Amino acid sequence: ICVMPFYSTSDRDTGKLSVQFPEFVPSTSLVGPPGATHFRIITSAAELDFEKNKYMLNESRTPSLLYDDAESAGFTLDISITPNTKQAFIHLLGVEFYQEVNGKMYLLHDSSFVPLGVIHAESAVA
Structure with a gap:
């Protein structure tokens, strides 16, 4: 689905997680389903408390971007978790594809x- 390069950083101490994307051409860097006209990139992070069976989820996403042959500018998606969390956490990356019909977006x-x-995972710490 995603063959474009990206760089991720995860810092438990500060709670900052980032994904950086250099310039890319969507139609050659992403493999989308037939009929896709737009896409959004999403990054999420979840702190996982296995003892209490709970989680806390944060996410950041791009606006809808054209799925075409034009070069897109690079960008960074930032999210945060609790600084110095003792919980396990995972950092996820996803893509949603849309089709625009009569000005309306359909997933x-x-x-x-x-x-x-x-794209990153860390175990709980004592």
Whole structure:
């Protein structure tokens, strides 16, 4: 789904997690489902408390971007977790594809595309 380069950083001490994307061409850097006209990139982080069976989720996403042959500017998506968290946490990256019809965006669902992946994970600390 995502063949473009990206760089991620995760800092437990500050609670800052980032994903940086250099300039890219969407139609050659992302493999989308047929009919896709737009996409959004999403990054999420979840702190996982396995003892209490709870989690805290934060996310950041781009606005809808054209899925075309024009070069897109680079950008950074930042999210945060609790600074110095003792909980395990995961950092995820995903892509949503849309089709614009008569000015309205429709999310495309295609079971052959699973545009979500773990880009970083850390265990709980004592």
